[in-house]
Amino acid sequence: MxxxxxxxxxxxxxxxxxxxxxxxxxxxxxxxxxxxxxxxxxxxxxxxxxxxxxxxxxxxxxxxxxxxxxxxxxxxxxxxxxxxxxxxxxxxxxxxxxxxxxxxxLGRILQRNDPERSRSNVAHHYDISNDLYRLFLDRDMQYSCAYFTDPEMSLEAAQVAKKAHIAAKLRIEPGMRVLDIGCGWGGMAITLARDWGARVVGVTLSQNQLALARERVAEAGLEDRIDLRLLDYRLLDEPFDRIVSVGMLEHVGLPQFDTYFAKVADLLTPDGVALIHTIGRTGVPMAQSEWINRYIFPGGYVPSLSELAPSIERSGLWNCDLEVLRLHYALTLRHWLARFDENLDTVRKMYDDRFIRMWRYYLTVCYLAFEEQAQAVFQFQLSHKRDAVPLTRDYLYPTPQAQARQAAE
The missing domain is CATH 3.30.1050 (Nonspecific Lipid-transfer Protein; Chain A)
Incomplete structure (x- = not known):
């Protein structure tokens, strides 16, 4: 039958x-x-x-x-x-x-993601092994979409470009207090503190990530500038000049969007700027992959723009800029899969064939989502004031003439 x-x-x-x-x-x-x-x-x-x-x-x-x-x-x-x-x-x-x-x-029930469930969801994916992630990520262990100014550039260079692009949008000045929501293995926090002079508070729910991130901060000699905490962002209650969140909103869940953006607004100083970098759908909302939810990202949800806009509006924040990165994540995922495959002998010493097939399937179907479906990456630049950032994007792509004028000033 x-x-x-x-x-x-x-x-x-x-x-x-x-x-x-x-x-x-x-x-x-x-x-x-x-x-x-x-x-x-x-x-x-x-x-x-x-x-x-x-x-x-x-x-x-x-x-x-x-x-x-x-x-x-x-x-x-x-x-x-x-x-x-x-x-x-x-x-x-x-x-x-x-x-x-x-x-x-049933999304609002399945993705309710209260603090306890959020910790469990994060542990499922991020607390399996730092050594596994080292095998296929870049040296800085950026587990999010890179920024390919040239499709032929290396993964290392594209991740450096991603951090620089985000830092430029944040308009960071030395001494500013920066919050990194979902700080991962600490790469963004280290970059902003070391290269831009920021004082960074990073929060994560992953014990594995936190332990390694703190080691990396100590090795970089930045313990006086970076404070990493095992803490749910919803429990924070202190002001920040800048807020950055890269690849974390996908774990928030539909019922928590209002809470998330309201908390960003509450923590951001009156002149502050936030940069939210997230996977999103350019099409109508739809159910998340059941396989992805069960085996890879429990509680995760890739939102459509129409689902994010109302929560941003209710937060009272200005959406000063919205950039859509197309195919950048497909390129990133292809690099990750190639590196994973290059290290299969090492992976087999750590995991069985079922896990390897699961991981290869995950990386493949994810890059196909960006190449064949209505999936992209959104970067929201948010602030309380409409003039908190320049009126055009010229500051992100300065010409040699503009750079010379800035140097003269």
Whole structure:
């Protein structure tokens, strides 16, 4: 029965490219007109065929991770890209769309992310092993979208460019108090303190990140300028001249957006500037990937602009600038996956094959979300005053003439 249901479902889905499916009984079917993308998958059990019919997005990730689905050549990219290009979201069975719709409607419950749940969610992903992250991140361990002023630049250079771009938007001056919400392994805090003379308070809920970040701060000799705390941002109650948050808003959850932006407004001084860097959707709101939520980022949610704007408006803050970074995260994720693959021998000494398949699937489907779906990175520049920053973006990209004038002044 389920093989017949699956056959009808895939025939309806694949209208572009070619997909070969090898069923558990050895029967092979080819779907699609051919041309363009092609992929071949082997389904090893009737149970995985049933699961793909009932919860296709979740079952594909689980099946691959568990070895119940084998992709020819381990080519996750071609398979998932083909599914996305064939309009998966609109061509899945009604019951699968109904489940996604229910999950979306229940978002305010599933993502309530109170302090206790937030700590648990963070530990699930970030407290697994600092050594794993060292294998595929840049030297500064920036686990967020880099900024590629040239697509051919190295990951190291692109992460340096990201921090410089953010610092320029923050308009930091020596001695300013800066809050880093979700400070990770301390790279941004160290950069702002060392290179811009800031006094930084960083907060995180990850014990692993905090321990390593404090080591790095001590090694840099910046303990008098950087104060890192294991603390929920909602518990802060002190003024800051600048606030930066990179890659943290995705963990806040839909019910907490009002709280998040209200807290930024409350902590920011009257002349202050905040820079919020987050993954976001350029399309209509939709349910988060069930597989991603279950195995990678529990409680996470990628918001559409229409979901963030009302909370920013209610905070009373001016949105002085909004920049949309397109494809920068796809390039970043491709670098991470390449580095992960280059270090597979080391990873295998730390984790089993199931974990490796899970991690490779995660990195691949994430870069495909930026290349094939309505996903990008937003940078919000917020302040209490409309004139807290220059009126144009010229200050971000100074010409040699402007630099000479500034030097003369």
């Amino acid at each position: 389920w093989q017949s249901v699956f056959d009808k479902m895939v025939r309806r889905l694949i209208s572009e490219g070619s997909l070969e499916v090898i069923f558990p009984d050895g029967v092979r079917h080819t779907y699609g007109p051919g041309g363009g993308l092609s992929a071949s998958v082997h389904l090893h059990s009737p149970e995985v065929v049933k699961a793909l019919c009932l919860r296709p997005e979740l079952a594909l990730g689980e099946g691959y991770m568990d070895g119940a689905i084998t992709i020819a050549g381990d080519d996750i990219d071609s398979l998932v890209r083909m599914i996305l290009r064939n309009g998966y979201a609109n061509r899945t069975p009604l019951w699968a769309r109904t489940v996604d719709a229910a999950r979306f409607r």
